[in-house]
Amino acid sequence: MEDLPVPGMIKRYYLVNPKDIVIIQFIIEGYEGMATVTTVDSKRACLLISIVETWLDDFDGLVEDLRKTFGMEEMSCPS
Numbered sequence: 171m172e173d174l175p176v177p178g179m180i181k182r183y184y185l186v187n188p189k190d191i192v193i194i195q196f197i198i199e200g201y202e203g204m205a206t207v208t209t210v211d212s213k214r215a216c217l218l219i220s221i222v223e224t225w226l227d228d229f230d231g232l233v234e235d236l237r238k239t240f241g242m243e244e245m246s247c248p249s
Contacts, residue, residue, distance in 0.1 A: 180221045184233075185243045188215040194240060198232070205229055216248055 186194055194217070195207040204225040210216040221229045236242050 178223045180223055180226060182219050182221065183210065183245045183248060184217045184219060185245055186215045186217060186240055188212065190240045191215055191217065194236060194242070197236065201225075201228070201232065204232075210248060214248075216245070 198207050205219050205221040208218040210218045
């Protein structure tokens, strides 16, 4: 049995409307194995999304739709 390389994770941060956190997490994590969503700061509604690198193109397409629908805004790493 051959060892397959483990894909890396790409981390991105987004600001969203606090009322949209749950639905955005539900949508993204509904794509099994694509990404995980962690709420970094619930008051500012800052999300950390960890994307499996082999899913990056698909994620970019999904997040473009989420930006249009929910106004997600990518940000640099919070301090």
